[in-house]
Amino acid sequence: MTATPTDERAQQARPKRADARRNEQTLLDAAAALFVTSGVNAPVRDIAARAGVGVGTIYRHFPTRSDLIVAVFRHQVEACVAAAPRLLAARESAHQALAEWVDLFVDFLVTKHGLASALHGDNDGVDTLHTYFVGHLVPACGLLVAAAIATGEIRGDIGPYELLRAVGSLAAGEGQADDTAAESPAERAYDARRMAAVLIAGLRLS
Amino acid sequence: MTATPTDERAQQARPKRADARRNEQTLLDAAAALFVTSGVNAPVRDIAARAGVGVGTIYRHFPTRSDLIVAVFRHQVEACVAAAPRLLAARESAHQALAEWVDLFVDFLVTKHGLASALHGDNDGVDTLHTYFVGHLVPACGLLVAAAIATGEIRGDIGPYELLRAVGSLAAGEGQADDTAAESPAERAYDARRMAAVLIAGLRLS
DNA sequence: ATGGTTTACGGAGCAGTGTTCCGCTTTCTT
DNA sequence: AAGAAAGCGGAACACTGCTCCGTAAACCAT
Structure with a gap:
């Protein structure tokens, strides 16, 4: 030695x-x-x-598919992480910053075929992928959540991890066979961004 | 003829x-x-x-896996459908009824390994499954949504279809490798029911 | 340059999926 | 009982992920 x-x-x-x-x-x-x-x-x-x-x-x-996926998307994930403090500084309200950051994240996920679904680990070696995303994005999300809690804008009993998972799940829902061009009022096609926005709205204290 | x-x-x-x-x-x-x-x-x-x-x-x-899945769960889906009007009649608030119904639905999904994920159609012949669920549950959900809109409790621009899809997606997120017995405040494990409740809360008019 | 050593490559091959197809068996009808 | 119709079984095919090892390429010392 x-x-x-x-x-x-x-x-x-x-x-x-x-x-x-x-x-x-x-x-x-x-x-x-x-x-x-x-x-x-x-x-x-x-x-x-x-x-x-x-x-x-x-x-x-x-060695695993996750390693490849992580390597391919590393830059974009890091960009997403970097956006968190920037948004927090630039926006008046922490809740607003959180909402915009979530929008950014959802956009990233839905533009990659099945990335969000892959995060959901039907497969085996998805640990690496999940770990990487969680490890990098939870702190970023946590920054915004903590700020919004501190300002009393949102409830304090929701953690960044579960919030991230929820948003990721919502994003995974997009990208199905949904060619209902009808766009009728009550049967509107699924839009992950919209639903993520509703979720974030649900965080607000009454 | x-x-x-x-x-x-x-x-x-x-x-x-x-x-x-x-x-x-x-x-x-x-x-x-x-x-x-x-x-x-x-x-x-x-x-x-x-x-x-x-x-x-x-x-x-x-002929397809979906046909088998539908056949197996037909009864439970119908029970869920039947619960909608019953809850609406029994509860004071339509929003409350909707929240409880969603809870019921999430419970159903998470107790079936991967059912919610199967709904997300990574595969091919999932159309049958998706169609069956949508065909039966959208009307049930629509009943509650319409009632809650009518009473002015929730916003009117969200349709039952997208709401159902969102809730299903949240449910699909549950059931991962999540053995963090720590349960630390900010890193709580993912609970689909909680997040679904937040989503429903986000429907409320400010 | 040359030879030897280390590193990396290629793709055949194995195992586990879904799905089809057709000869054979079981049931039904008369 | 005999013929016809309906249904069954599982071999076989196609397509996955993943491993393994003989061979080729790159590197290093001389």
């Missing part, structure tokens, strides 16, 4: 092979493209084929 | 064979039992094995 040089991983214990780095990026691009057209549950073989690699290569770089 | 006797199907054009009727019931029992232990996505082979029939027999009686 002399100086444990391996701890200094930042000093590239040994950089990955060139083709490995190239393949990782290629895979990310292929996955991102396929996620748009076929949703986050696109077959592994398809992603591999699109990237021009074998399936083994995918599993080496991204 | 003389008298078209086949139209009078109620007059048993020709009753199903005895073994067919027996198998259908056996399958329903087997499916119900397996749905409890393994969720509504239990493998077709398992259901067939438990009923002691071949997989072909399942597909003959229930």
